[in-house]
Amino acid sequence: MEKSNQSSFENTPSTKLLVSALTDADRVAFYKKTYAHVAVGVLVFIVFEWLLLQSDTIVNFALSMTQGWRWLIMLGGFMFITNYAEGMALKTQDKNKQYLAYGLYILAEAFIFVPLIYIAAMYMDSGPELLNQAAIVTLALFSGLTAVVFVTKKDFSFLKTGLTIGFFIAIGLILAGSLFGFNLGLWFSVGMCLLAGGAILYQTSNLIHKYAEDEYIPAALGLFASLMLLFWYVLSIFMSRD
Template sequence: MTEGFKWLIMLGGFMFITNYAEGVALRSADKSKQYLAFGLYILAEAFIFIPLIYIAAFHLDSGPEILQQAAIVTLALFSGLTAVVFVTKKDFSFLKTGLTIGFFIAIGLIVAGTLFGFNLGLWFSVGMCLLAGGSILYQTSNLMNKYATDEYIPASLGLFASLMLLFWYVL
């Protein structure tokens, strides 16, 4: 499932489920529906991460160490970016347009790489880590400035999505 068009279908399904879960979490006032949507999103993340973690853990000589290093780097970056938002109290909502354009470019490159058979390489991963970092700043800023205290489920879904995106590309 991790090669070619099968992977594109899986990513498309993941994007559909993500969009659905975020929509339910934002529009529904019912907490049980919001938790169900969050659970659905976590299940979709598991489907995306299982092949990557399996390959890293069992097909690389230093797999467990690489997983541990990726987790430490991801958590350090996440903590640092989150601290920037909490310390500066700056509103990072201005990043939305740039992030949107960046993610559409990334999706286009992923589709083109699959269709034409080229590897996106290290610089694509670096770019995606930068996008994920911007997304963490944006989502954390939203958590502080946009969401009410009873909207913790949609706020956490967005922040969790940004964290997992960063982990994916660090790994």
């Protein structure tokens, strides 16, 4: 059971006032709004996840979709919702529609996490402790990578091509694993953590160099997507130890 997340990596049209052109105070305000929305997204994800796990019907259905070609259907549906939500958030200036897109994406993330969280909580020896450890490591890595971008002020847009190729390769490996029934193993999870780390660098760099001053919701969505991808594979690595 593997997960991939290929973001659209759209650039902001040049006609908009980019964050890099704002005053220091306005840039800080944009960053605060963006990361506040990421934090709220994480809290909403936790609530959605808890609610979904309360339903035996949803849990059993999600577990049934993790085998073979069914997982491909579930993954394909998740990728469709991802692209739809990101496209909606970027193309519209209507904040209500942007929040709807963000909420839809968070719900999709919560649903696709149901089997992984359920197995980790119910069948791993360390249970909730394992989830807490994975969450702490994920947040530490996310914070560290974010700090690299803000401290160096480097433009990581050059990662776009490599990330796109990497995600297509990952999707191909996931397809092959699902169709032919082999486990991609620990090193695939490590590789996906590296890919997720690159996505965090890219998305954080976009805050400075690509987004416009009123696009803090799509900016938060992109960061949240990369954060959750990292959490998926950090948790997968922790689960492989048990």
